[in-house]
Amino acid sequence: xxxxxxxxxxxxxKSTVSNLFKTHxxxxxxxxxxxxxxxxxxxxxxxxxxxxxxxxxxxxxGEVDRPKLGQIVFSNPEKRQLLNRLLAPYISSGIFREMxxxxxxxxxxxxxxxxLLFEAKMDKWTKPIIVVWVDPETQLQRLVLRDxxxxxDAQNRINxxxxxxxxxxxxxxxxxxxxxxxxxxxxxxxxxxxxxxPLTWTEFGLSRQGAxxxxxxxxxxxxxxxxxxxxESL
Numbered sequence: 108x109x110x111x112x113x114x115x116x117x118x119x120x121k122s123t124v125s126n127l128f129k130t131h132x133x134x135x136x137x138x139x140x141x142x143x144x145x146x147x148x149x150x151x152x153x154x155x156x157x158x159x160x161x162x163x164x165x166x167x168x169g170e171v172d173r174p175k176l177g178q179i180v181f182s183n184p185e186k187r188q189l190l191n192r193l194l195a196p197y198i199s200s201g202i203f204r205e206m207x208x209x210x211x212x213x214x215x216x217x218x219x220x221x222x223l224l225f226e227a228k229m230d231k232w233t234k235p236i237i238v239v240w241v242d243p244e245t246q247l248q249r250l251v252l253r254d255x256x257x258x259x260d261a262q263n264r265i266n267x268x269x270x271x272x273x274x275x276x277x278x279x280x281x282x283x284x285x286x287x288x289x290x291x292x293x294x295x296x297x298x299x300x301x302x303x304x305p306l307t308w309t310e311f312g313l314s315r316q317g318a319x320x321x322x323x324x325x326x327x328x329x330x331x332x333x334x335x336x337x338x339e340s341l
Contacts, residue, residue: 109216112233114224116271118250120284121239138221141201152197235279
């Protein structure tokens with residue numbers, strides 16, 4: 108199975124690229140969706156976070172007030188690191204479960220959409236790695252417009268992540284999203300061609316079909332060995 112890493116930065120357009128993969132029939136494991144699940148009321152992640160940050164971060168219904176928690180951690184690097192440490196085991200487990208489900212269904216190519224792909228060291232699981240890049244000015248302007256927030260608040264949120272310029276140096280494929288949506292779609296077609304190329308032998312061996320082929324080969328080999336052994340033993 109080919110596991111494609113997809114990352115970017117806040118307001119870079121990564122989610123748009125993720126949706127393009129979905130519309131072309133390629134399944135996406137979205138780390139943000141997994142993170143929402145592990146923060147649901149009563150889960151292990153929810154208990155850890157409430158214990159660490161207090162009940163002030165909860166809504167009246169007991170669910171975590173995500174925007175409020177976001178304001179706390181984006182303005183405080185130590186608390187952001189604490190939150191990441193608390194949730195990382197639950198998010199990693201959730202991502203693995205989703206990948207296993209897709210493997211069982213026989214998908215040969217999946218996309219792992221993780222904003223913190225490099226920071227969480229999940230890049231070692233993926234090949235190729237795609238980074239959706241925009242220049243800093245465009246990123247800031249888009250974030251201010253999208254979230255209707257101040258430039259200072261937007262810049263704090265951008266600064267809380269690894270810079271896109273650094274991420275692009277570690278990418279196998281860079282999508283430049285400073286242009287229009289049509290420009291993005293045109294680049295995406297080239298990316299789609301690359302990620303849907305035939306699997307390498309290693310990737311095929313890690314697919315469900317590859318595992319089945321190996322198992323059949325082992326069974327056939329054992330049967331032949333037994334037949335030869337029994338014949339020579341007579």
